[in-house]
Amino acid sequence: MQCDNSSTEGxxxxxxxxxxxxxxxGFIELLQQLTVCDSVSDKEFKDRFxxxxxxxxxxxxxxxxxxxxxxxxxxxxxxxxxxxxxxxGKVGHIEDVVVDxxxxxxxxxxxxxxxxxxxxxxxGCYKVILDCSSENKTFYEKCGFKQKEIQMVMYFT
Amino acid sequence: MQCDNSSTEGxxxxxxxxxxxxxxxGFIELLQQLTVCDSVSDKEFKDRFxxxxxxxxxxxxxxxxxxxxxxxxxxxxxxxxxxxxxxxGKVGHIEDVVVDxxxxxxxxxxxxxxxxxxxxxxxGCYKVILDCSSENKTFYEKCGFKQKEIQMVMYFT
Numbered sequence: 001m002q003c004d005n006s007s008t009e010g011x012x013x014x015x016x017x018x019x020x021x022x023x024x025x026g027f028i029e030l031l032q033q034l035t036v037c038d039s040v041s042d043k044e045f046k047d048r049f050x051x052x053x054x055x056x057x058x059x060x061x062x063x064x065x066x067x068x069x070x071x072x073x074x075x076x077x078x079x080x081x082x083x084x085x086x087x088x089g090k091v092g093h094i095e096d097v098v099v100d101x102x103x104x105x106x107x108x109x110x111x112x113x114x115x116x117x118x119x120x121x122x123x124g125c126y127k128v129i130l131d132c133s134s135e136n137k138t139f140y141e142k143c144g145f146k147q148k149e150i151q152m153v154m155y156f157t
Numbered sequence: 158m159q160c161d162n163s164s165t166e167g168x169x170x171x172x173x174x175x176x177x178x179x180x181x182x183g184f185i186e187l188l189q190q191l192t193v194c195d196s197v198s199d200k201e202f203k204d205r206f207x208x209x210x211x212x213x214x215x216x217x218x219x220x221x222x223x224x225x226x227x228x229x230x231x232x233x234x235x236x237x238x239x240x241x242x243x244x245x246g247k248v249g250h251i252e253d254v255v256v257d258x259x260x261x262x263x264x265x266x267x268x269x270x271x272x273x274x275x276x277x278x279x280x281g282c283y284k285v286i287l288d289c290s291s292e293n294k295t296f297y298e299k300c301g302f303k304q305k306e307i308q309m310v311m312y313f314t
Contacts, residue, residue: 152302
């Protein structure tokens, strides 16, 4: 009997939407690998989860759970911006993509980006965009993105 | 008696939120100076206007109307993204800023950016971001922004 490793890997690392129980599976700790994210209380998490859920398909956070360890090892989000330009078009904005440092090299980042891009496309967006550091440019090019503009920022805190 | 021109100019070019009647004041034609925006029907405009209005302060489109001509001569938008990172922080995204080519040099762009940035700050955002071409970098630096990342894009249509 043949052993189909790729299929097994595929099943093991499926992308799904964030669930409220994912806080106890290391979701916040994973985000801490991306940027500042101090401890978030259960109530804060629940409130934000429900705020985002109320936006339905207009704001989706996805995760990959390692079925063996039960830990969240990759995540990313996309929200759908509604515009007047492009004949009242829509744009998908991908944000907060991170893969656990112990789970690199398994193409999990690509899976996350594909899931989020597919969602934006299915929502009728004419494009999907994201901001990244120059170091991550090559990765996103492999995902089918091209560099276009520059990102400007003003911090308040 | 002193004539305070700056105050008169200030009154003449006040920033306010988009109104449903602004379609008849050249709002769509102004957006056409920014990018592709074919004719939008009254129904399409009304539907999108109401969709955005339902988001309340989480998505604001502002305009400047020339009180003399009754035309919309500048616009921009900001929407508030709710995150888990930064302790369930919020980020303002500025989009679709344009000033009528016949109304340049009156600091209207700065007024629009100040209005949108102030809105993001008042909503509790820890930062406000925007994507722009390299040619507009200097303008946004004058508005208090700094270059940070690069923007990547994938077009569907």
